[in-house]
Amino acid sequence: MKYSSQAVAKPYFIFALALLAGEILFGLLMATQYLFGDFLFPLIPFNVLRMVHTNLLIVLILFGFMGATYYLIPEESERELWSPWLAKVTFWVFAVAGVVTILGYLLVPYATLAEITFNTLLPTMGREFLEQPTIIKIGIVFVVLSYILNVTMTVIKGRKTVITTVLLTGLFGLAFFFLFAFYLPENLVMDKLFWWFVVHLWVEATWELILGALLAFVLIKVSGIDREHIDKWLYLIIAMTLVSGLVGTGHHFYFMGAPEYWLWLGSISSAVEPLPFFLMILFAYTVTKQRKIQYDNKMALTWAKGTAVMGFLGAGVWGFMHTLAPVNFYTHGTQLTAAHGHLSFYGAYIMIIFTIISYAMPILRGRPKGNCAKAQKVELSAFWLMNIGMMGLTLALTVAGVMQIIQQRTGVNPLGFMEVQATIAPVYYTRIAFGLMVFIGLITYFTSFFIKEEKAK
């Protein structure tokens, strides 16, 4: 660790991992309720489990991004963080707000939660991923602003690099597009249009800049390749992101009341969206081939390559699968959407967080050469357990989606939704099995943290 203020990253990383465990646990509960409707009902209805599952996901990614930034920014800027104190306060405010929100979901009916948090004053609740009470959303704005202020001040006062510029652009974009969460018009179609400004323009535009910057940072560190070369790759990746991803938002405007021209505009531009993810694979593998040093912490590079590959599969391949309007006509809002949602979020955003944690955590714990060989071996099995588990879960959902589409949406005598779901039950059992595998993988990953250093010989 070059700068002592980098240490503020540690609680962010630990908390992000704890939230991930919670997320997967709730995923497993949901998967069980899918098959046994009376499981946990009426104690925790499905929608509540789902809110907890997806909100934990988003919050854990934000914690991961924050930890990653606080670790990387001092090193890139070659100075201490502007205010480590503020970073610590922000951590506690965000952590408490997050826990309170989850407890709110679990302890009171959602309508009551809306009432006691004065949703009528500024209604924003009740939309997928944006279920948080308005007051919590306002809190998130303040947390993000304090985070951006801290990062910006550090960058301004220190060395400016392409990585920090791209990262900051991504962060400003993240903050800007979140503001659309406060716009809730009476017209459902307008509501949907701007809802995607948060959801799509986060995962397929601004977060992708952050993803690119974090990947570039770790690749520089583990390869020893000079910056000029890395910067060029980073620019190309984010150029393709913006060129395809902005107008690509149109792949959500086919069947929700927006004009017809989105059918072809959205199809054409989003068909290019896999390209930046493909470039990330080329980037990671080219850098590996040309690397100038043998970095002792092998797992950091393994995770980085894994991110590129799994991100491409989840976002690129599974995204492309249903992004053309004539295909999306049949797949829209089916289990196939869920298949893509899982592999893309995991491959791109959960894995980049594993990458940065795997790189930074040993250093933060005073092991500049990475964890001992035994710990790395355990980490590698965790890597495979989680990747194979997520891949299996995704394939199961893909089969479920195809079964759903064929029976419910094609043919002259389509079956009803509930009937079709009953026929998919065996596949949903498989999903639980792979979900358990992911959970075991995560526990294995946790144990790798507790393996004692081998004594120096």
Add this chain to the structure above:
Amino acid sequence: MIERITKSMAKNIYLGGGLFALLIFTGLTFDTVQQIPKRSNDDKITPSVAAGKNLWEVNNCVGCHTILGEGAYYAPELGNVFQRRGGSDEAGFKEYMKGWMAAQPMSEPNRRKMPQFNLSDKEVDSISDFLIWTSKVNANQWPPNIEG
């Protein structure tokens, strides 16, 4: 190919391409916002439809259902439930909705359950009005059939 591109070329592609895409996207958004009122029958959003949308939100119906294909995949699509369960007849649909909402949760063991929301008749009528309005949005012929 990548070898022949220099860093400054890459930077220019990023800035130029990004700005260009942003401008196009902003322009298209303005046009879409202009067209939505007509395609969605904005003038038919009565106070009851608006109240129904609010009830839809504060009860988090979207946490189990999809509406125009967006939401959760645990329970049936409701964008066209007016046609599916109401046969496109407003009075009949409202009766159906009152009966349905009152009957939840149903007793069949281990079938997926919908909670009891304890809504008044007037509130259920509002939700029905909202779902009727939604079913008439011009969504480019989606869904493929009545099953949603």
